Amino acid sequence: MNFIEDLKWRGALNQITDEEGLLKAMDEGQIGAYVGTDPTADSLHLGHLIPFMVLKRFQNAGGKAVIIVGGATGSIGDPRPTTERKLLSDEQLKENEKGISAQVTKLFGQNGTTIVNNADWLNNLSLPTFLRDFGKLFSINVMLKKDVVASRLETGISYTEFTYQILQAIDFLHLWQEENVRLQIGGSDQWGNITSGVDLIHTVEGNDAPAFGLTIPLMTDSTGKKFGKSEGNAIWLNAEKTSPYTFYQFWYNQADADVVKYLKYFTFLSKEEIEELEKEVNENPGARLGQKRLAEEVTAFVHGQAAVEEAEALSKALFSGDVAELTVQQIKDVFSGVPGFETSAEKQNIVDFLVEAGIEKSKRQAREDVTNGAVRINGEKVTDVAAEIDPKAAYEGQFVLVRRGKKKYFLGTVN
Numbered sequence: 001m002n003f004i005e006d007l008k009w010r011g012a013l014n015q016i017t018d019e020e021g022l023l024k025a026m027d028e029g030q031i032g033a034y035v036g037t038d039p040t041a042d043s044l045h046l047g048h049l050i051p052f053m054v055l056k057r058f059q060n061a062g063g064k065a066v067i068i069v070g071g072a073t074g075s076i077g078d079p080r081p082t083t084e085r086k087l088l089s090d091e092q093l094k095e096n097e098k099g100i101s102a103q104v105t106k107l108f109g110q111n112g113t114t115i116v117n118n119a120d121w122l123n124n125l126s127l128p129t130f131l132r133d134f135g136k137l138f139s140i141n142v143m144l145k146k147d148v149v150a151s152r153l154e155t156g157i158s159y160t161e162f163t164y165q166i167l168q169a170i171d172f173l174h175l176w177q178e179e180n181v182r183l184q185i186g187g188s189d190q191w192g193n194i195t196s197g198v199d200l201i202h203t204v205e206g207n208d209a210p211a212f213g214l215t216i217p218l219m220t221d222s223t224g225k226k227f228g229k230s231e232g233n234a235i236w237l238n239a240e241k242t243s244p245y246t247f248y249q250f251w252y253n254q255a256d257a258d259v260v261k262y263l264k265y266f267t268f269l270s271k272e273e274i275e276e277l278e279k280e281v282n283e284n285p286g287a288r289l290g291q292k293r294l295a296e297e298v299t300a301f302v303h304g305q306a307a308v309e310e311a312e313a314l315s316k317a318l319f320s321g322d323v324a325e326l327t328v329q330q331i332k333d334v335f336s337g338v339p340g341f342e343t344s345a346e347k348q349n350i351v352d353f354l355v356e357a358g359i360e361k362s363k364r365q366a367r368e369d370v371t372n373g374a375v376r377i378n379g380e381k382v383t384d385v386a387a388e389i390d391p392k393a394a395y396e397g398q399f400v401l402v403r404r405g406k407k408k409y410f411l412g413t414v415n
Contacts, residue, residue, distance in 0.1 A: 001271075002023060002061075003023070003026060003057065003058060003061040003063075004016070004019055004022070004023060006057065006061075007054065007057070007214075009264070009271065010264040010265055011217065011261060011264060011265060012053070012054055012057075012216055012217070012264075012265055013214065013216070013217075014188045014191075014215045014216055014217040014218075015188070015191055015213075015214070015215045016212065016213070016214045016215075017194075017195065017198055017212050017213045017214075018212055021210060021212060022182070022183060022210075022212040022214075025182050025210045025212070026061070026062070026063065030062060030063060030064055030180075031063055031064065031180055031181070031182040031183070031210075032063065032064040032065070032066045032114070032175065032179050032180050032181035032182065032183070033055060033058045033063055033064070033065065033066065033181065033182070033183035033184070033185055034055075034065075034066035034067065034068060034171075034172075034175055034179075034181050034183070034184055034185070035051045035052060035054075035055045035066075035067055035068070035184075035185050035186065036067070036068035036070055036073070036118075036168065036171060036184075036186075037067070037068070037069060037070065037100060037104075038069075038070040038073050038074035038077065038078065039069055039070065039071065039074045039093055039096030039097045039099075039100050040074060040077065040085070040088065040096065041096060042095055042096045042098075042099040042100070042238070043099055043100070043103065043236045043237055043238035043241050044100055044103050044104075044236070044237045044238075045234040045235055045236050045237060046227065046234070046235045046237075047227075047234070048237070049237065049266070049302075050187065050216055050219055050227075050265075051185050051186055051187060051216055052104070052107060052108075053265060053266060054185050054214070054216055055067070055108075055185055056107070056108065056268075057268075058183070058185070059108065059112055059113070060268070063112075063183075064112050064113070064114065064179075064180070064181075065108050065112060065113045065114070066113075066114045066115075066116065066175055066179050066181050067104045067108070067113070067114070067115045067116070068116055068117070068118050068171055068175070069097050069100050069101055069104070069115060069116070069117050069118075070117075070118050070119075070171075071093060071097055071117040071118060071119030071120075071123075072117075072118045072119040072122035072123050072167065073118055073122070073164065073167050073168065073171070074088070074093055074096070074097075075087070075088070075090075075093060075119075076160050076161065076164060076167070077161065077164075078148075078161070078164050078168075078193070079148045079149065079152055079157060079161040079162075079164060081148065081151050081152070081189075082151075082152075082155065083155070084157075084158060084161060085161070097117065099238065101115055103237055103238065107301070107302070114179060116175075116179070118167075118171050118174075121170075121174050122167060122170065122171075125170075130166075134166055134169075134170060134200070135166065137200060137203050137204075138165075138166055138169075138196070138200075143162070143165060143196075146165060146192030146193070146196070147189070147191070147192050148189060148192060148193075149162060149165075149192070164193070165192060165193045165196045166196070168193045168194075168196065168197060169193070169196040169197040169199070169200040170200070171197070172184050172194075172197030172198070172200065172201060172211070173197065173200050173201050173204060173205075176201050176205070176209070176211060177205075182210050182211060182212060183211075183212045183213070183214060184197055184198075184212075184213050184214070185214050185215075185216070186213075186214075186215055186216070187215060187216055187218070188215045188216060188217060188218050189218075190215060191213070191215050194213035194214075194215065195213055197211070197213070198211045198212065198213050219265070221254075221255065221257075221258050222255055222257035222258050235247060235250050237302055239303060239307070243332075243333035243336075244299060244303045244307035244308075244310065244311050244333075245310070245311045245314050245315075245330075245333045245334055246333065246336070247298075247299055247302065247303065247307075247311075248295045248296075248299045248307075248308065248311035248312075248315075249295070249311070249315070250295075251266075251291065251294045251295035251298050251299065252288070252291045252292060252294070252295040252315075253291070254291055254294065256281055256285045256290075259281055259290040259291050259294055260274065260277070260278045260281060260290065262294055263277060263278075263290060263293065263294050263297075266294070266297070266298050267293075267294065267297040267298065267301075268297070268301075269293070269297065277289060277290045277293055278290070295308075295311075296308050296312075299311060314326070314330060314333070314334050317334075318334055321376060321379060321403060322379060323378070323379040323401060324378055324379035324380065324394070326395075327395075328395050328396050328398055328399070331395055331398075331399050331401065331411070335401065335409055335411045338409040338410060338411050339409075339410050339411075340410070340411045340412070340413060341357040341358055341359075341410060341411075341412050341413075342412065342413050342414075342415055343356075343357060343391050343400060343412045343413070343414055343415065344391070344414070344415055345391050345392050345397065345414050345415065346391070347388045347389065347390050347391075348388065348389050348391075349386070349387070349388060349389075350366075350370055350375070350377075350382055350384070350385065350386075350387045350388070350389055351363050351366045351367055351370065351385055353389045354366040354369075354370075354375065354402070357402070357410065357412060359402055359404055359410050360404075366385075367385045369404060370382055370383060370384070370385050370387075371383060371385060374404055374405050375402070375403070375404055376402070376403040377389055377400065377401070377402055378393065378394040378395070378400065378401050379401070379403075391412065391414045392414065397414055398413070398414055399411055399412060399413060399414065400412035400414065
């Protein structure tokens with residue numbers, strides 16, 4: 001399959017301006033494609049990974065990957081569907097640019113990849129130059145019809161955000177002229193901005209100038225929920241914001257109804273490999289082989305193979321209950337989402353400890369669970385109701401990890 005056929009099979013193509021023209025341009029020699037991202041945070045999240053996966057496929061097909069870190073456009077912010085974006089300080093933008101640049105370098109590598117900052121050319125434009133050379137080429141009537149602008153007309157949109165599409169179009173023109181970029185890739189909500197860039201290139205360079213736009217479908221799960229959200233929180237690509245273990249578990253916990261779709265989109269496995277996994281998912285869903293492979297592939301792409309191995313080791317330790325040797329950081333990563341409680345550093349009877357922590361509702365129930373071997377402290381089974389718990393005995397005296405039954409964990413923070 002060629003680049004476009006592969007995207008169609010993977011469900012990764014929404015709209016394209018000129019399919020035949022793009023394939024012809026790719027056949028005639030190496031061209032560039034770009035994805036832009038504004039540094040509105042110090043890390044990318046899974047929403048950003050969606051267009052980057054298509055850019056990576058373009059790179060794998062022999063093209064050059066160009067990424068814009070929008071130092072200039074990020075100081076403005078592209079229009080949201082409902083409200084104006086909060087402006088960031090110059091200092092915060094600089095910090096965010098550093099973090100995002102490091103992440104995209106890790107994802108794409110050095111070969112066949114160019115990372116640029118649109119502040120290098122947009123910040124040099126004076127207002128008269130902007131209006132004379134570019135403003136006169138854009139029709140207000142056309143700009144008002146762009147989806148993201150039209151959706152804001154009732155609630156109001158500032159002139160600053162209204163002109164964002166012109167700035168993005170200038171980016172495409174600049175990369176067309178300087179980096180041999182012929183294709184812009186973006187989410188479905190970027191279609192209006194992308195076509196503005198194609199139109200600008202045709203106006204400046206001629207109608208025959210090879211310039212193309214491609215958008216990706218809105219990614220949702222089988223319930224219609226927007227992809228990339230976990231209980232309302234973003235899944236970040238920065239290991240300090242979302243641990244590799246949590247990242248791995250996000251993929252491993254995907255529903256059977258979604259796993260093949262995500263294998264097609266978020267991995268570089270072949271059609272044959274994915275079809276074999278699809279057969280396994282249908283015939284033996286309980287084995288979760290599709291989810292395991294999905295988690296391995298995406299975690300390795302974002303964090304490296306060592307992160308996959310650690311995540312799987314932690315998963316095994318959690319399943320077996322063999323948690324005594326985990327480090328403090330691993331405890332934080334693995335058990336950050338379990339019910340928590342605070343405890344003093346003083347030694348305490350096991351029954352009193354369980355009741356005061358809110359793990360058991362009564363001393364009678366606590367004694368019964370301890371006697372029956374249903375309670376583990378820091379991985380060790382406690383069966384003596386007279387046992388004393390030393391909160392400083394493990395995990396550098398910072399945590400007490402309690403397991404009641406086979407799966408219910410509680411994490412105590414030592415004061």
